[in-house]
Amino acid sequence: MWDHEIRAMASTHAIIAASMLMATVVPAALVPGFSVYGTHLLWIYSVSGAVAAVSVAIFWLLGISPPTRKHTLGYKLSRLFRSCLYFFLSCMFFHIVVVLYGAPLIDSALETFSLAVLLSSLTTLRCLCVLGPNVQAWIRVFSRHGAMSVWDTCLQITVALTVLGAWMGAFPIPLDWNRPWQVWPISCSLGAVFGYLSGLVVAPTWIHYHRKQLTYKCK
């Protein structure tokens, strides 16, 4: 069962990574003048869209998310609505956090918000897929004994690495090298994406090597 889950996770992650690659390559071929630095916002939205669509599809197909108690259409709709609301709220939350961390307040609000959307689709969306719209569970998952399945552990790793990557992405901004990628928010979004990608790689590997120590109380 372990190997099965890990293999499923690895293939899922491969698909997600491939979709991110496609989201970068395909528009470059189709849209004239598309580049990661030049049309950065476009790139951000294309990557976020790809990740969001692929994650939702895969997790829905795999049926990872917690079993719903009711199967009525109304309940499902309200769940969907709440998920969308949470996603939007998390965009706002990330925006505020990034501004508090020193992003310009008014000057490049659109850039900041795009970064927030990217971060949300890399982190919050996964939470939504794995845990459902339940903030309590989200907070609970990020504790030492909070993970209750392989997917929870994977979620911990990818989210932490994504946020860490975005955080580290802020480091080169003050340097006076005058490189194109030092412009706000390119380094941060690149950092987040690289953090996420490394999370995709690290999570299955780490779980594979620590599968003996991992014991989940209830599953």
Place this chain on the structure above:
Amino acid sequence: MPAFEETCSSRPAQCRLYPFRADPPTTTMQRIKGLTTGSLPTFVDMGSNFASRAISDDNLIHQFGQVGKRVVFMGDDTWESLFPKKFYRSLPFPSFNVHDLHTVDDGILQNLYTTMVGDEWDVLVAHFLGVDHCGHRFGPDHPAMADKLIQMDGVIRSVINHIENDTLLVVMGDHGMTETGDHGGESQKETDATLFLYSAIPLFPGPPSQDEPDVVPQINLVPTLALLLGVPIPYSSVGQVLLPLFPEFGPAQGAVAGLSQLEALWINTKQVSRFLVTYSALAKDIPSESLAVLQHQYENLSSEYLTFTREGRSPPRELSLALQAYLTSVQDVCRATWARFNPLKMAAGLIILALACLMCFTVSEMSSVLVRENNFRLRATVVVALLVGVCVAAGQLLSWGYVELAWCMAATAFTSELFFLCQALQSKTSTGVKNEAKAPKSASWRTPRYLLSPPLVVTLLRFASMLSNSYVITEGQVVTFLLRSLALYIPLRLNWDGLLLPANQDPSKPASLLPSPASPPSTVRKESSTLVAFFALLVGSLYLSLFFHGCREEQHACQPSPFLSSLARVKDNQLKNIFYVLSVSSLAVWTYLLRKCLQHYGNLNSSGGTVFTARWILPLLSVCLGLHWAVSASPENSFRNLSELIKLAQIFIPRAAYCLLGLGLALIWLDPLTVFVKTRPASGTLKNLSVPPPRYRASTGISPQAELHHLIPQIYQRMRRSLDDGETSGASEVDNRPAVEAYGLGTVYSAPLLLFCGLLGLGLLHLHPEGMALSFLLLLFEMGALLHIHASSTTLCDLRGVYSGGFNVPWTPVVLWSLAATQFFHATGHLPTFSSIQWEAAFVGFPGGHTGTFLPASLVTLNTFASHILFAVGCPLLLFWPLVCEVRGSRAGKASGEGGEDAVMEMRLREKPQLFSSALLQLSARYLFILGLQVFASVCAAAILRRHLMVWCVFAPKFMFEASGFLVSCVSLLLGVSLVLRVDVAVGHWFKRLVPDVSR
């Protein structure tokens, strides 16, 4: 200055106008040195701007004196201190008072024309200061500046009209000014001024030609004036003569001395090359290859010149150009390698500093061992170190014949550090062998896992950030970023450990680490929400504090905070009123919060000195501040009839504030207890700990000292219980003393310290521009938020029994605290550059200027390092705050953890004096370690990057600010810790007095 252009366009043969470029640093004293010695400045002289010492190098004034020229001087008294007794006649006027725009100029003008007309001079130096002071006071775009410039224009015109045929008029600025009217750095606005030359008879062949210099370096004036007046060029000058002032061929007609351009250049070249040879032989810091090139060039030139003169031919124009090129390249080489470095000393200093940091770290990790083991041979260490120092001194005396104190001290410090570390290592191993049980716990600090914990990683990041000029330039934002990140780490970590949310909330959660989490979820929830609320406060105040930053020259897009300029500079009246109201209300909030806090913990009921300070001096001081701001902000012309009164008020209100501050601090020091005890039964209003009453357990049963309970219900209940315990154990009351001391008096340590900080903060605010009141309020918020976050996280750990025991403050809050100190250094408008020093602070309460240099220097120091001082003094609060906040709801946890004790807050510290002292030692050692590491980083940066382009404008000033900040912080930390010890002694005495009463 229309006078320049008009003269130059109407009489082009008599006048020249050049841009005049100074070498940084552009402080007045350095410029006067440069203008008289012709040498390039060394940066370290900068600090001595106010205690200007006499120039010992060869200089123009000295040379004039040697040949009997009469030098008359008038103006800026810096000259008089640089050249004492060198002038034929001297009329110095006080220069330090920036507010005084007219004394110096009027003094000069009264004497200038009479002197000029008279025949008693050969060289006349008049240094006007009005424009400079006006820039410092109002900035370059103020109407007052226009008035001043018009006045100067008139002066120049009339001097031009008075001048005689044999006189050369040189008008120059010693430096420029920035947008804010300050100077000292090396931006082009600061270095560039004007040089205007005029003579009453035609001096130049015609209007300026193509090959005249574009920009004249300031040092070039020195050889020019020397040769024109027929004196030797000062020895250490590397300047180059200003050729247009010399006739092109042969002896000139009339006024100027008889040197042709080529002769002047030749003399200049010989002098410079002689200096270069001697200097390079002595200092050896000029790269040998460029020295060889220069030497070769010089030999070629000299042989060429000598052949021409021997043959009597007129030398070609190329030779003159080659000589000029030689002089220019010497200047460039000297500029590039001027500062002298001693690599050996630098390495020694770095090693000593690194060892000192390591020592601090060791002390902080071994504080309990140090306190426990009295046989730790500190005295031996000191003795050995002193011995080594004396030995080194003796060795130097024997071998060299003189003593270099630096090396002796270095040897002493090095030995003591080495000795200490060896001993620490020994004791570590011995204790490790002795009790294996304790060994793993105490040895854990040397594992990489411990060293890579986030607070230390943040410290290392900060260390690394000092090595990059971009990070130093944006240090304010960088530190804020690190501070936020580390603060965010606390709740994340708590959540990771499962301590943030109530444990039994989630049934699916695995049974927690503890057998039974005794804390009710409501308490945890409350504590967590406190934590989050204060985290929000912290982040908010951090964000707002970014609006108070100043701007460096390197930050082009930056706008300095509007709060940084004093109110007197604000022109719009309505804006002024808004600023004033904002400042005063934040002042009021500061005072109110402090009083409220003290009142909340019941520290305002006794009649001691501290309480008197809190009740009367604190509000009075803030009223004083408000009044002073009102007076100094009132426009000078609006109340003409009251101007005398305003002048008086400007002197006396700040002085009254200083007196109040001194009185308050002294009172706190003399009588730090805020405990209220009344032994007479009459009074029924005893409230020292009952406002609001901590929920002490009600008395159970009647004791032998029953009547005492009625007299002083709160404390004595506690005492009785302990006396009961004592009786059962059969000990006498005197032996019981520690047990008795353990109760009551919740905030006896923190209250005086808090009040001390608050008063000090008001005093330091007094030295800042008015708008900084808001920033200081944010500082108070941030301090409070940090303390509460620390307290809440400790409590949350406590509630689950994770608490390791002892009062040790973990690294995270200490690192946060030190980062906050740096952050508020920036948020109070300071920057680690010399041009951003707020010199106005020296005139608060002394608008008439100073006579000495100590008082203004210390006022400016206090202003510059205000946040360092406040945070260092308040550092012990980190130790007390978890105990102060304990009463809020962790009692249940305590009850399970420590056997039914009630909240006794800081009295816990007296229960375990050893733990207390070790925790205090650890806290200060940790704080010192972090500060020391910052100094070490800046020293490393300055040492490694000493050939970096930015070294003189970024790294060297950063190093000097960091080092002085470290010294100031050390002194303040000592002050804070000694205040705590003072309170401890006072509490001890108090108990001694109390116990016999109880037993009687």
